[in-house]
Amino acid sequence: MSPTTILIIIVIYFGLLILISNIVSKKGSDNDTFFKANKNSKWYLVAFGMIGTALSGVTFISVPGEVGNPDLQFKYFQFVLGNAIGFLIIAKVLLPLYYRMNLTSIYSYIEQRLGTISYKTAASIFLISRTIGSAFRLYLVVIVLQRYVFDAFTIPFALTVLISLGLIFAYTYRGGLKTIIITDTLQTFFLVSSVFLTIYFICDSLDFGAFQAFEAVKNSNYSKVFFFEDYLKGHYFWKQILGGIFVTIAMVGLDQDLMQKNLSCKNIGEAQKNMYTFTGIFVLINIFFLSVGALLYLYAEKNGIAIPMVDGVARTDLLFPEIAFNHLTIVPAVVFLLGLTAATFATTDSALTALTTSFCVDFLGMDKVENQNKPNIVRTRHLVHVGFSFLMFLVIVLFNAVNDASVVKMIFKIASYTYGPLLGLYAFGLFIKSKTVHDKFVPLVCVISPAICFFISKYSAELLGNYVLDNELIIVNGFITFIGLLLISKPATENTRY
Numbered sequence: 001m002s003p004t005t006i007l008i009i010i011v012i013y014f015g016l017l018i019l020i021s022n023i024v025s026k027k028g029s030d031n032d033t034f035f036k037a038n039k040n041s042k043w044y045l046v047a048f049g050m051i052g053t054a055l056s057g058v059t060f061i062s063v064p065g066e067v068g069n070p071d072l073q074f075k076y077f078q079f080v081l082g083n084a085i086g087f088l089i090i091a092k093v094l095l096p097l098y099y100r101m102n103l104t105s106i107y108s109y110i111e112q113r114l115g116t117i118s119y120k121t122a123a124s125i126f127l128i129s130r131t132i133g134s135a136f137r138l139y140l141v142v143i144v145l146q147r148y149v150f151d152a153f154t155i156p157f158a159l160t161v162l163i164s165l166g167l168i169f170a171y172t173y174r175g176g177l178k179t180i181i182i183t184d185t186l187q188t189f190f191l192v193s194s195v196f197l198t199i200y201f202i203c204d205s206l207d208f209g210a211f212q213a214f215e216a217v218k219n220s221n222y223s224k225v226f227f228f229e230d231y232l233k234g235h236y237f238w239k240q241i242l243g244g245i246f247v248t249i250a251m252v253g254l255d256q257d258l259m260q261k262n263l264s265c266k267n268i269g270e271a272q273k274n275m276y277t278f279t280g281i282f283v284l285i286n287i288f289f290l291s292v293g294a295l296l297y298l299y300a301e302k303n304g305i306a307i308p309m310v311d312g313v314a315r316t317d318l319l320f321p322e323i324a325f326n327h328l329t330i331v332p333a334v335v336f337l338l339g340l341t342a343a344t345f346a347t348t349d350s351a352l353t354a355l356t357t358s359f360c361v362d363f364l365g366m367d368k369v370e371n372q373n374k375p376n377i378v379r380t381r382h383l384v385h386v387g388f389s390f391l392m393f394l395v396i397v398l399f400n401a402v403n404d405a406s407v408v409k410m411i412f413k414i415a416s417y418t419y420g421p422l423l424g425l426y427a428f429g430l431f432i433k434s435k436t437v438h439d440k441f442v443p444l445v446c447v448i449s450p451a452i453c454f455f456i457s458k459y460s461a462e463l464l465g466n467y468v469l470d471n472e473l474i475i476v477n478g479f480i481t482f483i484g485l486l487l488i489s490k491p492a493t494e495n496t497r498y
Contacts, residue, residue, distance in 0.1 A: 003152035005330070009337055010145075014167045017183050017345075021171035024179045039263075041181050043270035046261050047277040049184035052191050052346030053258060054282060059289055060191070060343040061140055065316030067222045067293030068307070074225040074294075075235045079471060080286045082244015084279050089245070090253035091275035093430075098259065099268040105361040106259050113429040115439030121446055122425055123362035126256055127355060129418035131388065133251075134351035135395035136414070138164065141344035142396065144321045161396045165348075165389045172349050173385045177264055177357070180350050187342035194339025195288045198324075201332035202295045206302065213295065222294040232467050243471025250419035250474055254426055257354035296320055303327060348392075355388045356381060413473075417453060420477020421446035427478060428485040435489040445484035453477045 063076055098106055107126065111119030142161050150160045172179060203213045217223050227235045252258045265271040296319055299305070305327060308318035324336035360366040360381055425446070428437070453476055460469045469476070 003149045006145075006149045006325075006333075006337060007153075009334060010149075010341065013338065013341055014171070017171045017186075018167075020183055020186070021179045024182060039266060041178075041261070041264040041266075043265050043274040044277065045181055045185050046265060047274040047281070048188050049181055049346070050188075050258060050261055050274070050278050051281055051285060052184050052188035052342060053261070053350045054252070054278075055191065055285065055289075055343055055347075059286070060340050061144070061317050061320050063286070063289050064293030064296055065319050067290060068297045068316055068319070070221065073222050074290050075227060075240065077225050077286065077290060078227070078235075078237055078240035079244040079247075080283060082241040083248045084244075084283050085241070086245040086248025087252065087275055087279040087282070089249060091272045094249075094253045094259075094426075095262060095271050095275065096268055097430075098263055099271065103263065104367045105358055106254070106256055106263075107358070107362055110425055110429060114425070114437050114442065117439040118425065118437060118442040120362065121443045122422060123358055125418060125422050125446065126254075126358055129251075129415065129422075130255065130257055130351050130355055131391055132395060132414055132418065134348050134355075135392045136399060138344060138348045138392065139396045139399050140317060141340055143400070144318070144340065147318070148321060148325050157400060158393075158397050161393050164345075165393055168345060168349050168352060169385065169389050172353055173382055177260060177353055180353050181261065181264065184346045184350060187346040190338045190342035191346070192285060194335045194342070195285060195292065197335045198292055198332065198339070199288065199295065201328060201335070202292070202299055202323075205328065206295070206299060213291075216298060217291055217294040220294050220298060222297055232465075235470070239470050239472050242475060243473075246423060246475045246478065247415060247419070247471055250423045250478070251415055254419065254422040255354075256358045257351050260354050260357060261350070292320075296323055299323060299327075352385065352388055352392070356385045359384050359388070416457075416471065416473040416477060417450040420453065420474050421449055421481045423474065423478030424449065424481025424485060427482050428489075432486070432489070434492055435486075436492040437485050438488045438490060441488040442485070445481060445488065449477055449481040449484060452480055 066076065067073060097109065101109060101112070103109065105123070107119055107123040110122040138161075142157070142164055145164070146155075146157050146160050150157075171183065199213070203209070206213075206216075208216060226237050227240075228237050230236060231239070262271045262274060265274060300307075300319065300323065305319075305323060307314045307316055308322050309315065310318070321336065321340070324333050328336075364380065364384075366377060366381070425442075428435075453473055456463065456476065457469050457473055460467055
């Protein structure tokens, strides 16, 4: 498929999203609409739309790409099972707390439980974590667009990033969460459809029927799911399960982005219904993503397609787009493009809205302003939205200069360091009711804990007898933060026992 054709499709795609945004915004674009979607979202739309937000381009490209690693194969599904358990814990433990307190920002809980400095620390951790994580996810699709579209027009990488963020800003800055819930539903439809259609097109190219495809994947060298052989390795089953549980609790349950959507439902019952439905779809769709990976490698073997190289390094992230754009017909290429675009931009638009909400509520106190919809207040919200768009731009450009690893590895590695302190803060708040903390020392604890974890991770093989830390590093980080908070604790008062 030619670069010009790809560009035309992208323009049409974003034109549709901007049209939807304008329709939604005509019905209201005030702060209540932007932050909470007027607390009137349909749970089934939230559940379906959250799939696109939770999966992103990382799942779409990196997860299938990693299937070809003989040490990984379907290892990721162990982590997905841990994710599912984490989602259920969020539905039963965290969502009832957030609804009971009627929160706009979930970090307001920390303010009431531990103090103002702890609250600002938790919100700052989110802003840093989500900015980096979302930038990495967007980076993945931008390098694909750069390689297969914009290089042909000699457009520099930085400008490609700026264009991508500008398009996202165009359809999110007014309607915010209300727009996101509708556009993400549409984008998730494209994402899910593209997965199934991609499997169909690859199977058709390999002359596989449904049963033959299943057998081919099962009997291939790519489909091992469970790894019980060596508990020292990063892919050991229980390490992946535990890592999946706690990464999910931290990156979803303690993250303003996905929780903001849950809090837009009418009541706790609908929010929990949303989470249960979302969990089932999430597990199922990841099975299909892993199957796409196995089929891609079988197709590559049959047709002598090598893994694309970037600066002399093999990039499994690029195998899927390489096959879709250069080795299949135009229809599968369009399907892939729509799926990738939907997966990535559904994550980034949601993140920008959540980052804007958190900063406006947690640092500017917009939820406490008597008239939240004065022109100067709305203008400030727009400027914050622009600011985070530009910050994400800077992170992506910097990451492009230094990255040499699979993006999916990098995202979860960063998350282990940045979300661990949030895990410790909420664990202390929820389970140590008799104590609170000396508030001014909390930022120090939240900096020291990741630093200790970095040291442990770097030298884990030497310190722990060849034991390699993987996704469970976030548990260690949360535990160290928890212990640090205990060391700076003091008896709680009636006002801090929430």
